[in-house]
Amino acid sequence: MSLWRIVFTNLRRHRVRTAIGAAGIALGVATMLSVVGLLGGAVKMFERILRSDAEMVVFEKNVSDLFFSNVPMELADDLAAQPFVKEVQPVLFTIITAPDRPVVTCFGIRAADGRLKKGEWLQGSADDFSDDGESIVLGERAADFLDAKVGGMVELGQGKYPVAGVVRMENGFENGGVFMPLATCQEAFHKEGVCSVITVALAAGRESSEVKRWMDETNPRFTALENEEFSRSYSQFKILKTTSWVVGGCAFLLGGLSVTNTMILSVFGRIRELAIARVCGFSRAQVAAMIFGESILISLLGTVTGWLLSTGGLYLLRELPQLQGYIEPRIGALEVAGATGLAIFTALGGAMYPAWIAARLKPAHALRFE
Amino acid sequence: MSEPIVTIRDVWKSYDRGRIEVLRGVTMDVREGEIVALCGSSGCGKSTLLNVMSGLEEADKGTVRAFDRDVSDETVRVELLRHKIGYVFQLHHLMPDLTLQENCLVPIVAIRGHRREALARLKELADATGISHRLGQRVRELSGGERQRGALVRALMNDPGLLLCDEPTGALDERNREVVFDLLLELVRSRGRTMVIATHDPSIAGRCDRTLRMRDGIIVGEDAR
Numbered sequence: 109m110s111l112w113r114i115v116f117t118n119l120r121r122h123r124v125r126t127a128i129g130a131a132g133i134a135l136g137v138a139t140m141l142s143v144v145g146l147l148g149g150a151v152k153m154f155e156r157i158l159r160s161d162a163e164m165v166v167f168e169k170n171v172s173d174l175f176f177s178n179v180p181m182e183l184a185d186d187l188a189a190q191p192f193v194k195e196v197q198p199v200l201f202t203i204i205t206a207p208d209r210p211v212v213t214c215f216g217i218r219a220a221d222g223r224l225k226k227g228e229w230l231q232g233s234a235d236d237f238s239d240d241g242e243s244i245v246l247g248e249r250a251a252d253f254l255d256a257k258v259g260g261m262v263e264l265g266q267g268k269y270p271v272a273g274v275v276r277m278e279n280g281f282e283n284g285g286v287f288m289p290l291a292t293c294q295e296a297f298h299k300e301g302v303c304s305v306i307t308v309a310l311a312a313g314r315e316s317s318e319v320k321r322w323m324d325e326t327n328p329r330f331t332a333l334e335n336e337e338f339s340r341s342y343s344q345f346k347i348l349k350t351t352s353w354v355v356g357g358c359a360f361l362l363g364g365l366s367v368t369n370t371m372i373l374s375v376f377g378r379i380r381e382l383a384i385a386r387v388c389g390f391s392r393a394q395v396a397a398m399i400f401g402e403s404i405l406i407s408l409l410g411t412v413t414g415w416l417l418s419t420g421g422l423y424l425l426r427e428l429p430q431l432q433g434y435i436e437p438r439i440g441a442l443e444v445a446g447a448t449g450l451a452i453f454t455a456l457g458g459a460m461y462p463a464w465i466a467a468r469l470k471p472a473h474a475l476r477f478e
Numbered sequence: 479m480s481e482p483i484v485t486i487r488d489v490w491k492s493y494d495r496g497r498i499e500v501l502r503g504v505t506m507d508v509r510e511g512e513i514v515a516l517c518g519s520s521g522c523g524k525s526t527l528l529n530v531m532s533g534l535e536e537a538d539k540g541t542v543r544a545f546d547r548d549v550s551d552e553t554v555r556v557e558l559l560r561h562k563i564g565y566v567f568q569l570h571h572l573m574p575d576l577t578l579q580e581n582c583l584v585p586i587v588a589i590r591g592h593r594r595e596a597l598a599r600l601k602e603l604a605d606a607t608g609i610s611h612r613l614g615q616r617v618r619e620l621s622g623g624e625r626q627r628g629a630l631v632r633a634l635m636n637d638p639g640l641l642l643c644d645e646p647t648g649a650l651d652e653r654n655r656e657v658v659f660d661l662l663l664e665l666v667r668s669r670g671r672t673m674v675i676a677t678h679d680p681s682i683a684g685r686c687d688r689t690l691r692m693r694d695g696i697i698v699g700e701d702a703r
Contacts, residue, residue: 117573380571387565390587
């Protein structure tokens with residue numbers, strides 16, 4: 109017989125109440141893990157678009173969004189000439205409109221950019237996409253919603269472009285996007301001579317610090333970051349990540365209220381038993397430990413349930429045909445540990461008031477409680 | 479004559495912000511090995527006096543010492559309830575979803591006592607009270623008499639020097655009332671323990687060493703045998 113036996117017994121005898129408390133936490137955990145997982149997946153997908161085969165990315169300092177970054181093409185040429193650089197690829201990110209489709213992501217790239225080679229060519233071939241042509245390549249989903257095929261013309265923004273190929277890309281953003289020759293893209297968006305970012309592949313044995321130092325000395329308006337560094341510092345990613353944790357935190361707050369409510373009911377439902385425990389020599393700390401113990405067990409039950417719910421829910425979302433390629437949920441150990449930590453914190457916070465009531469109750473009064 | 483283990487001096491206690499005076503200047507001693515009955519009609523202050531004696535309720539005025547310690551101190555109160563004072567109420571107040579054995583072991587949980595020693599003590603007390611065969615049953619499966627005997631065993635688990643009983647047979651039928659009170663007397667006398675029992679039953683009071691008669695919050699008389 110131990111304190112935990114009393115805790116378990118009390119949770120078991122009020123199964124519905126326990127389930128309701130755990131459900132509050134489960135919803136909090138499920139919401140947090142789903143939102144964090146979804147947004148984390150989206151961030152990873154965007155990172156991969158940037159990365160391609162490079163280790164670093166160069167962009168304009170202090171821009172809130174890469175769509176607003178203007179990097180001169182001369183910088184790409186200068187960088188390419190440096191001994192520590194193996195290859196550079198300028199990329200222009202834009203948003204373009206099409207009939208019945210107000211937002212289509214457009215990637216202005218050079219033909220030598222490796223990303224198209226990674227796709228599965230459904231129509232046409234990589235040879236049909238050239239730097240000096242106007243022909244564009246469509247991701248599979250973009251070809252679908254634009255109702256386009258190789259040999260046809262697609263209306264995008266102010267112009268019409270011949271379709272050179274259709275590729276199936278693993279990444280949802282790319283699969284629903286348009287690949288345009290860089291020069292054509294620059295002209296269409298009046299961004300002649302500039303790109304959004306330059307991806308940099310390092311020469312063998314060279315260090316990223318060499319790129320950074322060169323950039324600081326010769327082009328202080330621009331910054332060169334390693335991919336990991338970029339992920340950590342890019343404001344849009346930070347906003348997304350912060351938003352997901354804030355939304356999850358709010359869900360937890362509601363879960364905490366549910367635990368508080370459950371535990372208050374639990375305290376008042378057996379106030380005489382708590383009084384008897386005090387008469388039998390339980391200290392205030394032991395009574396509080398009983399309440400906290402119940403609350404933590406409820407939270408752990410909720411955490412496991414919430415994790416299962418979110419994993420199942422994300423799996424179903426990923427399998428939906430409409431969302432294929434756009435959902436790349438990532439629930440890693442860090443997210444699970446974070447949610448579990450928050451659940452325990454919520455449990456302790458939610459049980460604080462009920463535990464205070466239980467610890468402070470006067471046994472003689474409590475035994476007269478109706 | 480043995481030393482008093484409980485000394486109460488000019489104790490006052492009221493409820494409802496002083497509007498209901500329950501104890502009005504009670505002074506008494508309880509000596510080691512004594513069995514004292516607090517007798518009087520309902521509402522005369524017997525239960526409150528027991529509660530004040532154990533520290534379960536704080537006196538508004540006056541001093542209460544048990545085992546030469548001030549019971550108004552929280553740490554002392556917990557210490558006394560763990561090792562020196564056992565309590566039996568009119569209702570058994572056992573936890574319905576625990577077995578009788580688990581209920582009896584609740585005081586051991588409080589002191590984090592050794593399981594083996596606790597089980598040996600439980601067996602001894604259960605044998606003495608005739609509930610050994612019911613220890614594995616849940617409380618809801620027991621009769622009223624068995625429950626009250628269980629409550630008695632729970633109160634004695636830590637071998638307290640002082641047993642406080644608040645109408646311990648008040649909720650039992652006549653036959654069980656006799657059985658339980660006989661047990662209570664036997665257990666306390668055979669171990670040389672002290673007991674204070676609140677009762678309005680003259681036959682029970684008549685079997686105690688001393689009876690203190692209470693009326694309207696004061697002790698109005700004493701009968702010693």
